[in-house]
Amino acid sequence: MTLETACGKIILFGEHAVVYGRPALAVPLAQLRARAFIQARAAPGIIIHARDVGRTIELHDAPADDALALIARLTLDRLGAHADLEIVVESDIPLASGFGSGAAISTAIVRALAAYFGKALPPAEISALVYETERMYHGTPSGIDNTVIAYEQAIRFVRRKPLGDEEITPFHIARPFTLAIAHTGIASPTKITVGDVRRAWENDPARFEKIFDAIGALVEHAQAALAHGENEELGELMTRNQRALETLGVSSREIETLLDAGLRAGAGGGKLSGGGRGGNVIFYVELENVENIKRALLDAGAASVSVTQVGAVRL
Numbered sequence: 001m002t003l004e005t006a007c008g009k010i011i012l013f014g015e016h017a018v019v020y021g022r023p024a025l026a027v028p029l030a031q032l033r034a035r036a037f038i039q040a041r042a043a044p045g046i047i048i049h050a051r052d053v054g055r056t057i058e059l060h061d062a063p064a065d066d067a068l069a070l071i072a073r074l075t076l077d078r079l080g081a082h083a084d085l086e087i088v089v090e091s092d093i094p095l096a097s098g099f100g101s102g103a104a105i106s107t108a109i110v111r112a113l114a115a116y117f118g119k120a121l122p123p124a125e126i127s128a129l130v131y132e133t134e135r136m137y138h139g140t141p142s143g144i145d146n147t148v149i150a151y152e153q154a155i156r157f158v159r160r161k162p163l164g165d166e167e168i169t170p171f172h173i174a175r176p177f178t179l180a181i182a183h184t185g186i187a188s189p190t191k192i193t194v195g196d197v198r199r200a201w202e203n204d205p206a207r208f209e210k211i212f213d214a215i216g217a218l219v220e221h222a223q224a225a226l227a228h229g230e231n232e233e234l235g236e237l238m239t240r241n242q243r244a245l246e247t248l249g250v251s252s253r254e255i256e257t258l259l260d261a262g263l264r265a266g267a268g269g270g271k272l273s274g275g276g277r278g279g280n281v282i283f284y285v286e287l288e289n290v291e292n293i294k295r296a297l298l299d300a301g302a303a304s305v306s307v308t309q310v311g312a313v314r315l
């Protein structure tokens with residue numbers, strides 16, 4: 001039996017504007033993982049069991065728009081491998097929530113197939129394979145999710161056309177900090193918010209380009225603060241990024257209710273993370289306030305709240 005895993009991710013700054021060529025910063029969430037198990041199958045063909053959603057897919061008759069079948073096919077082609085296999089996937093990562101669940105599941109499958117056939121695939125190749133499934137979930141994804149998950153590092157990402165020419169730079173976090181992550185409980189497909197922003201941009205490109213520029217400037221500022229350990233600036237920068245996302249039309253009443261509750265309970269700042277309209281709200285918090293903030297967020301209707309250290313050395 002071969003087992004490989006992949007992490008979830010959180011976008012710290014720059015979502016949506018990243019689709020339009022501005023930089024974004026994202027970090028892996030090592031404790032939230034998707035797993036793929038592979039073993040030989042006695043029957044002919046390849047079968048995929050997606051445990052969490054109770055789905056079973058026979059590869060030979062899977063529809064062309066099935067993302068799990070697509071990633072298995074692309075990876076087997078890339079490896080030039082054939083075998084009768086049973087693949088089981090499971091994941092701790094909530095779906096459609098801004099944690100990159102789709103990219104993580106695909107990455108785990110690519111890694112497990114490569115390991116099963118004894119081949120090494122570098123992160124750039126894994127990322128490129130997973131990008132193909134992201135296109136199925138997202139329409140016009142920037143590629144940030146597959147990149148940060150395949151590299152499993154804090155990544156500054158700038159989309160460039162043509163594909164494959166993007167800027168992927170690990171960024172430095174001089175001092176670890178704590179994030180509280182409140183889940184709205186609302187699954188919001190990224191494809192929809194990305195499509196809405198696209199239409200709004202088409203109607204008024206000058207206005208939207210200005211907002212994207214403002215978000216890009218916040219990202220530069222945040223990256224410099226992270227590099228110099230000036231963490232006290234991060235909360236304020238997050239809240240400013242949130243206000244810009246509100247003007248893009250991707251926030252929601254639920255997100256703003258949680259944001260207000262977190263800020264009132266003492267968070268240094270916060271913003272939606274990912275596609276928006278649902279998913280997660282992230283907060284910059286000091287450790288001594290965490291319990292207060294957690295309670296306030298749950299009282300304000302958060303479906304769950306998790307706390308994570310960003311930039312801490314992993315042992």
Ligand code: PMV
Pocket residue numbers: 011014015016017018019097098099100138140141142143144145190194273274275276
């Ligand atoms: O919803 P998520 O976490 O997969 O993030 C999407 C990020 C966007 O910038 C909104 C879209 C993209 O492809 O970069």
